[in-house]
Amino acid sequence: QVQLVESGGGLVQPGGSLTLSCAASGNIISISTMGWYRQAPGKERELVAVVPSGRGTNYADSVKGRFTISRDFAKKRVWLQMNSLKPDDTAVYFCNAALVYRRSDAALARGDYWGQGTQVTVSS
Numbered sequence: 001q002v003q004l005v006e007s008g009g010g011l012v013q014p015g016g017s018l019t020l021s022c023a024a025s026g027n028i029i030s031i032s033t034m035g036w037y038r039q040a041p042g043k044e045r046e047l048v049a050v051v052p053s054g055r056g057t058n059y060a061d062s063v064k065g066r067f068t069i070s071r072d073f074a075k076k077r078v079w080l081q082m083n084s085l086k087p088d089d090t091a092v093y094f095c096n097a098a099l100v101y102r103r104s105d106a107a108l109a110r111g112d113y114w115g116q117g118t119q120v121t122v123s124s
Contacts, residue, residue: 037094
């Protein structure tokens with residue numbers, strides 16, 4: 001059973017910083033990508049940042065220059081450093097991972113998993 005667990009959300013004033021962390025666990029063989037998405041009330045879930053197993057990262061235009069995604073796939077972890085936070089960044093942030101895992105029958109399978117979400121509130 002694969003699980004993603006996020007931590008690090010909370011309440012912060014505009015201009016402040018937070019770091020989100022996500023840890024994947026289970027019988028994971030390899031990770032293709034890990035990333036962060038967010039969903040604000042009344043809005044659809046949107047990409048924040050994603051990092052593949054190779055080089056490069058991809059950020060939403062709204063967070064470029066303010067957020068930094070980093071990863072340690074050997075430890076099955078990804079982080080999101082968020083600086084210069086704005087009220088518009090208020091949302092539930094979800095960790096996502098695309099990976100290969102070993103099933104209970106020992107076969108390999110691909111899966112796309114989500115964490116339970118962590119609330120980030122930016123308000124004075």
